[in-house]
Amino acid sequence: MTAHDRSLSDRPLFQVQNLSKYYGARIGCADVSFDLYPGEVLGIVGESGSGKSTLLSCLAGHMAPDTGRVIFDTALGPRDTVTMGEAERRRMGRTDWAFVHQNPRDGLRMGVSAGGNVGERLMAIGARHYGDIRDKSIDWLGRVEIAADRIDDRPRAFSGGMQQRLQIARNLVTGPRLVFMDEPTGGLDVSVQARLLDLLRGLVREMGLSAIIVTHDLAVVRLLADRLMVMKGGHVVEQGLTDQVLDDPQHAYTQLLVSSVLQV
């Protein structure tokens, strides 16, 4: 679904209002506002130091913003995740939300088997039947193109691309409603990136996932994001539908970003 075919009855899954985070006098990100609707993918792009990681950390509840509201449409209705209790936020992090790190080592348990990495997420939300957990883990390994006979291998025996695919399986197996991704294809070879992007695009569409993806790679947002937010110096300088922003950038910085990529 895109912003175009959203029905009027839909309400935002995620609302961010006037969010700011400072490190002393230095701006991390300032006055960021946007709505994300069910099934929408938002890309956040900008040069190094523009505030993308700070913003993502505040959105995902890893860091407390100084000001602003981050409202998620929970099963009990919209709740401000900034002011909710730590226990409730953690529970949401295991159920409704998922976070895919740039470095798979930050999102996987390296000493636990591939099957264990996926299965323990199911156990964390109450699954108890060993056969079901194993079957579902094998199914998810297959969906991220990891052969079933690798189920007992530890992630350190996997290539970087396989580790990243395993991290994606671990995060999606519980059927989250919102996935945060921090440079999901960063640090991988170009050919591996392309394959991972294809896989991600398939999963996002098939599951109707809502996602917020931080990247400095415009190819990633072109392929995955319905909407795009461009950051510079901690501020959002432009946002809109991805194709519109990339094909007809209005802000001088976005024009530079797009033209510098085209020249490569």
Ligand SMILES: Nc1ncnc2c1ncn2[C@@H]1O[C@H](COP(=O)(O)OP(=O)(O)OP(=O)(O)O)[C@@H](O)[C@H]1O
């Ligand atoms: N822990 C910190 N302490 C002080 N300043 C910080 C800290 N983390 C980030 N900053 C500053 O906040 C601003 C935004 O940084 P941030 O890491 O969010 O940008 P980014 O767009 O994610 O960059 P990159 O693409 O390099 O990860 C920068 O000026 C940075 O120096």
